[in-house]
Amino acid sequence: MLFTRTDLDGVWLIEASPVRDERGSFARTFCADEMEQHGLETRFVQHSLSRSTQKHTLRGLHFQKEPHQEVKLVSCLTGAIWDVAVDLRPQSPTYGRWTAAELSAENMRQFYIPQGFAHGFLSLTENAAVGYLISTRYAPDAASGARYDDPAFSIDWPAKPAVISDKDRAWPLLNHV
Numbered sequence: 592m593l594f595t596r597t598d599l600d601g602v603w604l605i606e607a608s609p610v611r612d613e614r615g616s617f618a619r620t621f622c623a624d625e626m627e628q629h630g631l632e633t634r635f636v637q638h639s640l641s642r643s644t645q646k647h648t649l650r651g652l653h654f655q656k657e658p659h660q661e662v663k664l665v666s667c668l669t670g671a672i673w674d675v676a677v678d679l680r681p682q683s684p685t686y687g688r689w690t691a692a693e694l695s696a697e698n699m700r701q702f703y704i705p706q707g708f709a710h711g712f713l714s715l716t717e718n719a720a721v722g723y724l725i726s727t728r729y730a731p732d733a734a735s736g737a738r739y740d741d742p743a744f745s746i747d748w749p750a751k752p753a754v755i756s757d758k759d760r761a762w763p764l765l766n767h768v
């Protein structure tokens with residue numbers, strides 16, 4: 592596996608190294624030893640899967656409030672997504688900045704998003720399935736979010752959302768919190 596830091600401290604791109612043969616390929620997608628060597632979380636108590644039927648479905652930006660903050664290891668199992676992490680760590684020198692990566696079933700990339708970040712994605716294909724390894728048990732009362740189109744972030748989404756939940760449209764703007 593190939594671990595690459597992004598321009599935001601704590602967010603990593605993790606790429607599989609598939610072994611290919613005439614049948615197709617095999618790739619390790621998680622290794623606790625390699626995660627530990629890079630100082631990353633190794634314990635993911637919940638795994639989740641979301642399926643977005645339509646192209647340009649936007650989910651997010653979501654985060655869990657303390658003390659239920661999550662580390663997420665995000666992968667795209669079918670189709671492709673444009674995955675975004677926004678730094679909401681109050682003391683961070685990159686507070687309010689975002690970083691993104693295209694994750695797809697084809698490129699087998701994963702996005703490692705530490706606690707303190709908001710996460711969201713825009714599907715780039717129909718039938719995008721997104722897998723999450725999550726470090727913390729889900730706490731519904733701690734669920735919170737930020738606006739995908741908040742000018743404070745100026746996220747450069749590749750397209751306007753065709754599908755987005757009312758909940759995600761209605762998150763407060765950062766400067767109104």
Ligand SMILES: Cc1cn([C@H]2C[C@H](O)[C@@H](COP(=O)(O)OP(=O)(O)O[C@H]3O[C@H](C)C(=O)[C@H](O)[C@H]3O)O2)c(=O)[nH]c1=O
Binds near residue numbers: 639
């Ligand atoms: C996150 C989560 C949700 N749920 C329930 C709550 C709702 O009844 C239903 C859908 O939840 P939500 O609308 O929050 O699903 P998404 O909009 O896909 O949110 C997810 O996608 C964004 C991009 C993320 O980063 C989060 O992992 C997660 O919030 O599943 C659970 O039962 N367990 C969970 O861990």
